[in-house]
Amino acid sequence: MNYSFLDKNQKRFVEELEEFLSIPSVSTLPEKKGEVEQAAEWVSSRLQMAGLENVKAVETKGHPIVYGDWLHALDKPTVLFYGHYDVQPAEPLELWDYSPFEPHIENGRIYGRGATDMKANVLLPIIACEAWLAEKGEMPVNVKFLFEGEEEIGSPSLADFMEQHKSLLTADLAVSADSGQMQEEQPATMVSLRGLAGVQIDVQSADGDLHSGLYGGAVPNAAQALATVLDSMKTKDGKIAIDGFYEQVEERSEEERADINQNQPRIEDFKKSAGVYNIVGEPDYTVGEQTLTRPTVDINGMWSGYQGMGVKTVIPAEAHAKVTCRLVPNQTPEEIIEKLRRHVEAHAPKEVKTKVIPLAGKAHPYMLPYDHPGLKAIEQAVWTVEKKTPARLRIGGSIPITGLLEQHIGVHTLQLGFSVFDEGMHAPNEFYRLNQFEKGQKVFVQLLHELSDCPF
Amino acid sequence: MNYSFLDKNQKRFVEELEEFLSIPSVSTLPEKKGEVEQAAEWVSSRLQMAGLENVKAVETKGHPIVYGDWLHALDKPTVLFYGHYDVQPAEPLELWDYSPFEPHIENGRIYGRGATDMKANVLLPIIACEAWLAEKGEMPVNVKFLFEGEEEIGSPSLADFMEQHKSLLTADLAVSADSGQMQEEQPATMVSLRGLAGVQIDVQSADGDLHSGLYGGAVPNAAQALATVLDSMKTKDGKIAIDGFYEQVEERSEEERADINQNQPRIEDFKKSAGVYNIVGEPDYTVGEQTLTRPTVDINGMWSGYQGMGVKTVIPAEAHAKVTCRLVPNQTPEEIIEKLRRHVEAHAPKEVKTKVIPLAGKAHPYMLPYDHPGLKAIEQAVWTVEKKTPARLRIGGSIPITGLLEQHIGVHTLQLGFSVFDEGMHAPNEFYRLNQFEKGQKVFVQLLHELSDCPF
Structure with a gap:
């Protein structure tokens, strides 16, 4: 026509x-x-x-x-x-x-x-x-x-x-x-x-904040417990350590990897555009593959206790983090949220209570x-x-x-x-x-x- | 008289x-x-x-x-x-x-x-x-x-x-x-x-926050790096893992331990008064000894990225924590601040920058x-x-x-x-x-x- x-x-x-x-x-x-x-x-x-x-x-x-x-x-x-x-x-x-x-x-x-x-x-x-x-x-x-x-x-x-x-x-x-x-x-x-799924992690270690002089040394600290949970999500070499996280992930074809890698940014250009001092991420994948074809977990925000000027010797009773994952075929938001939940339960110190609340904004x-x-x-x-x-x-x-x-x-x-x-x-x-x-x-x-x- | x-x-x-x-x-x-x-x-x-x-x-x-x-x-x-x-x-x-x-x-x-x-x-x-x-x-x-x-x-x-x-x-x-x-x-x-010494730990992973869709998988996350640093300060059984932290600590005499332990609160009473679900702390010490004679490290506050409602898929470029220690003879605030500084340097992922700033409010x-x-x-x-x-x-x-x-x-x-x-x-x-x-x-x-x- x-x-x-x-x-x-x-x-x-x-x-x-x-x-x-x-x-x-x-x-x-x-x-x-x-x-x-x-x-x-x-x-x-x-x-x-x-x-x-x-x-x-x-x-x-x-x-x-x-x-x-x-x-x-x-x-x-x-x-x-x-x-x-x-x-x-x-x-x-x-x-x-x-x-x-x-x-x-x-x-x-x-x-x-x-x-x-x-x-x-x-x-x-x-x-x-x-x-x-x-x-x-x-x-x-x-x-x-x-x-x-x-x-x-x-x-x-x-x-x-x-x-x-x-x-x-x-x-x-x-x-x-x-x-x-x-x-x-x-x-x-x-x-x-990529898809998207995330949770808010709430940690509670006591009914209320405690004075570190009176109680420090014998009571749990919600921020410390949250740090343990969050640290457990990643390995030192950039892999995701959430149990079963990669189970459903399928490798891309050689044809697609080649296609992605021919348009690869130079590492120095990528670092400059991102404003980072070093890159991290899964070994064995290029930056292009890492950002386009591999799943991620990122802490988007976290907060606990005193954030003001100077010093406040408080043991915070609560700590919170927002964590989202970018998903790749064949992961699903529901599966990943469930894996995040189980991971938090398995890795939180047993002296604290945790809640894992799915965030809105899921995408397959x-x-x-x-x-x-x-x-x-x-x-x-x-x-x-x-x-x-x-x-x-x-x-x-x-x-x-x-x-x-x-x-x-x-x-x-x-x-x-x-x-x-x-x-x-x-x-x-x-x-x-x-x-x-x-x-x-x-x-x-x-x-x-x-x-x-x-x-x- | x-x-x-x-x-x-x-x-x-x-x-x-x-x-x-x-x-x-x-x-x-x-x-x-x-x-x-x-x-x-x-x-x-x-x-x-x-x-x-x-x-x-x-x-x-x-x-x-x-x-x-x-x-x-x-x-x-x-x-x-x-x-x-x-x-x-x-x-x-x-x-x-x-x-x-x-x-x-x-x-x-x-x-x-x-x-x-x-x-x-x-x-x-x-x-x-x-x-x-x-x-x-x-x-x-x-x-x-x-x-x-x-x-x-x-x-x-x-x-x-x-x-x-x-x-x-x-x-x-x-x-x-x-x-x-x-x-x-x-x-x-x-x-x-007990004495007091503390630092603010500042982690920077990029010049500015990044979009987790565009960069996630290849760039460092300041909150993740901070979690690693903070988690490294404690062992799972409640000991402080800061290198050399206990070096100067002297054990109390049997007489003093006995004195402290005879006025020991019952564990259940202590838990109730603190409003905690479980106690933690160094093994081999009673709650009285832990809170009166043993040094501590506590996160008093931490913050990074997005803290609002819902989801924001940001990779935070900065993360911060305030950490204070209660000190016992013969620790000094200066020594402990230096040990905190070295510990952060040694344990921070190398892809981020860190700053360790002594907090006011030192006490021997x-x-x-x-x-x-x-x-x-x-x-x-x-x-x-x-x-x-x-x-x-x-x-x-x-x-x-x-x-x-x-x-x-x-x-x-x-x-x-x-x-x-x-x-x-x-x-x-x-x-x-x-x-x-x-x-x-x-x-x-x-x-x-x-x-x-x-x-x-």
Whole structure:
């Protein structure tokens, strides 16, 4: 299919993006509830206008989830597009050059809160569907849309929604446009994310703090006991010593290791960028492998007793730590939380009481198999439009959506978006490149085509 | 000597105490500087009135130090009386039944800030000297007085003053009346105190906090490194693992251990009073020995990274702990601080930077030898007045004065005061028992006599 429909309507698409960006759908602010609903309505209308069917904004305990589909491609795969129409708060307002909810175009960039995360990307698959339906009267695949309004607050309603609407959401593959690339010149698709699981560890050694002069030498110290627990989690050579922690971890293929290691930063560059004096971590893995493919445990915070100036000779009765792990296939947050709990129980000195409380913010690890047909489809679609092979992006961080889709709908997720790393996501003066907007529309048009013959 | 002079003048002594208590000599409050000086003047006049010579209030960088002497007892020992004329703030004022600086007598108790800590005790040796000089025209020993006005703020000027006035302060023995007893019925003398030394440990692992998704697995974590350092300070069975920590520690005599252990609390009572679920500490020592005669290391506080609600996936670049040790003879604060420093250097993971900063609030440990002639003198003096043998009080806490006197003047310190533990030291409604006031004067009169034949 050629791109004449896109070219003809480009001005309108940009105006629509401006309209969408002008709705302050800040999901975290209770006073913006009306605006978040307005954005859900806007997305619903836009889907209908594109020719999608069964469009509805479904109420949840939080903000609405927008659904739409087109299911007339007999014997063809069904693709579920994911995105979110909510945005981060714009504060601090004084750091914006223009009003964050009055979009402004300058030098081929559109400025506004939500431009790169992810309202422009939300429009890409909608516009691609519209183009197919307008030009051909049909699509090469079946499509479903799932747009939530709570991504920026941790997607609290999404898992329940998926469970309650399993059959509605059945698909062969998901595509999330909540993605991007590191450099403007290099398209990319995200193939690997680490998961996340963590706990707060609470240690109690006495009913209350004690005077070290009166009791010191005979009573336990909560901070000391916590130090013992925390120290026991790691070996001196950088391995994780939590019992059974590596049990489920699978080694990456030689092909993938080679792929990662060819883009390895130089150790000195890595140290400089991190601002560290030395690197640590598991022996036998490169820095790239350590940060992208290996699980971690990190103390994110700890506190106990007196933190003020000078000296206070107290024996603290309580000590606390927050500990999170980055997970890799096939670890699960639940498994790791249970292993953390057992480890604390096994390694805490017996004279203290401990509590291990799971932290919110779980995410399953995710990896798109190297031989997944969707990966080939993306590569072909990008190549057709850009004459470049997209980079396979691996992220050491965590995005819950891929894990949720795998867990509740049972599908893999392709991650393809046209945001660039420098566009101020979550920051003032957020923007999006309009040439990426156009390019993205074309790639999504091609992607629908490429997916139609995929053997799922 | 009989006590007729004391009996005859008791009313005046109580009036003087009221006058002294009505001066709000709160050393920590800059706006009370004038009142602190007024108290120094009051003490100077009182010494002169008692017949002491060479009385002077010496300026320091802080509050004045009051000196006085009587040195005409040829070939007799010289006794240096120590005390402080400053008091703690009276706040919170609303918790006082009477105004803290308008002394009030009720049921044989005198109420007011400074009553038990330690203005009444300050008067005891002065009145004893006055009685001797008034009745006999001379004293059985030479005496010197050293009263400071900065005890409640950590005695910042005292060490310098002692160094600068070494010959002025030369003595055979010191007597501190800044002491007391646990029960009203049981006189006591303090024979053992633990010392105090501590450091703040600062760990830095990077120039700034890092994102655990981007860097986790390859970079050091300051909190983890601190946990390693802190855990290395103790063995699992409750011993201190700081290299060389016990080197200077001397075992107590069988006599002293027996003495301590006969007043041992029952383990269950101790656990209940401390509010702990289990006791810990060095094996082979009883709880009494652990808390009174053995050195300790305690983490008083620690902090690193994120302490708020929920999860923040940060790798903290800094971690901090405050660690103090209780010391026993012959440990010194300087030695222990140096050992802590070396231990941190030796045990910190090499990928982080550490700093070890000595904390203010050092105190030397103190122990009056069991065979010290002064101890016999106190026992005899108390027996003569009360027909009771004073308890030998050991304190697990720290009071710097005994260590300072040993270090700078080279004398042992007898600690004899008539405060009782329940008299609200540092608290609202502080008081002092007037029968203890009378008894204390008599014991000090006797003590001067008993010390005159001591072989120092």
